Amino acid sequence: MRVLSGIQPSGKLHLGNFYGAMREHIRLQEQHDCFYFIANYHSLNTIQDAERLRGLTADVAIDYLAMGLDPKRVKLFRQSDVPEVTELAWILATVTGKGLLERATSYKDKVARGIAASMGLFSYPLLMAADILIYRSDRVPVGKDQLQHIEMAQDMAAYFNNTYKCEALKRPEPMLGEAPIVPGVDGQKMSKSYGNMIDIFGEEKPARKRIMSIVTDSKGVDEPKDPDTCNVFALLKLMAEPAEVAEWRDRYTAGGMGYGEAKKRLAELYEERFGSRRAIRADWAARPDDVEDILREGARQARAVAIDVMAEVRAACGIVKAST
Numbered sequence: 065m066r067v068l069s070g071i072q073p074s075g076k077l078h079l080g081n082f083y084g085a086m087r088e089h090i091r092l093q094e095q096h097d098c099f100y101f102i103a104n105y106h107s108l109n110t111i112q113d114a115e116r117l118r119g120l121t122a123d124v125a126i127d128y129l130a131m132g133l134d135p136k137r138v139k140l141f142r143q144s145d146v147p148e149v150t151e152l153a154w155i156l157a158t159v160t161g162k163g164l165l166e167r168a169t170s171y172k173d174k175v176a177r178g179i180a181a182s183m184g185l186f187s188y189p190l191l192m193a194a195d196i197l198i199y200r201s202d203r204v205p206v207g208k209d210q211l212q213h214i215e216m217a218q219d220m221a222a223y224f225n226n227t228y229k230c231e232a233l234k235r236p237e238p239m240l241g242e243a244p245i246v247p248g249v250d251g252q253k254m255s256k257s258y259g260n261m262i263d264i265f266g267e268e269k270p271a272r273k274r275i276m277s278i279v280t281d282s283k284g285v286d287e288p289k290d291p292d293t294c295n296v297f298a299l300l301k302l303m304a305e306p307a308e309v310a311e312w313r314d315r316y317t318a319g320g321m322g323y324g325e326a327k328k329r330l331a332e333l334y335e336e337r338f339g340s341r342r343a344i345r346a347d348w349a350a351r352p353d354d355v356e357d358i359l360r361e362g363a364r365q366a367r368a369v370a371i372d373v374m375a376e377v378r379a380a381c382g383i384v385k386a387s388t
Contacts, residue, residue, distance in 0.1 A: 068201035070103040073120035078261035080246040080254030130345035141362035153194035193217035303333040
C-alpha cells in the first residue's frame, strides 16, 4: 500500500509535530511504500524569506533522518523537485468549481488567524490534491482537521475522470489515526503560530525551563487535581509508559503532589526521549551533501511515478508536449 504525506517547513519541528505526525510517519515505514515530501511550495503562503525557507527545508529533512526515518525504505523529497505537481494542480483547477474551494474551513481558519488571504492560500486544496493524486496514493495519514482536504482530493479526481471519461487519477483514502492534541506551554494547541512550542531538539537546560513554565491551575500541593484538564499530564501521557501514567493519575486525584513534581518528571522523560538524538542530528547536519543525495534520490523515484501519471492525464485531456 502506498502512503503519502507532506511536511511543511514553516518553523522548527516541535513536540506537536512529533506526536501529531512524525512518530506515525516513522512507524508506517515498517509496513508500507511511503512517499514523504517537504512541502516548500505550500510554505510560500507564510514564509517569504528565501534564505529562511531554504534553511527550514533542509532542517525538516535532517530532523526526520535524526529521528529514525530510513531513506532506504522511504522516498523523502522536496515538493519542488517534482514540477509535474504544479502542472497537475492547474489541470485540476480547470475541472474544479470555485464553490468547492470556498467551503474549505482551513482557509477561513487561517485568514481568521491573520494569514494573508492570497490566491495561494485559497487554492491550497488544489495543490494538496495534486500532491496526493500524482503519486497514485492509496492512503493519506491525516487528523480530523485535515479530513476535508482528502475529501476534496477525492472530488477532484472524480471531476477529472468524469470530465474526460478516463481512470487516470486514483481515488485516495484517508488514514485516520489517533493523533493527539498536544498542548503548548500556554495550554493552547502547540503551534508555531502561537509561539508556545517545546522543540524536539531543544538543548537540555532551555527545554527544561520551557517545560517548567507550562501553565497549570492554582491548586495547592495537598489538593486533589484533575489530570484530564492538566497540560502537564497531557504531555506525560505521550512520553511515559502506561503503568507510569496510571501512577501519575492516582497521584493527581489523591492530592499531596505539586505540579512541579510532574514537570520535573516530564523534563526527565523529554531528555530520555530526545536528548540522545541531538548528536545524531548534529552528525546529519554536518553532512549536507549526504542529505542532498537522499532528497535527490527520493525525488528521482517519486518523479518517475509522477511522469507516468501525467502522461495519462495529458493524453486524456488532449495536452500535447514536445518529446525530448
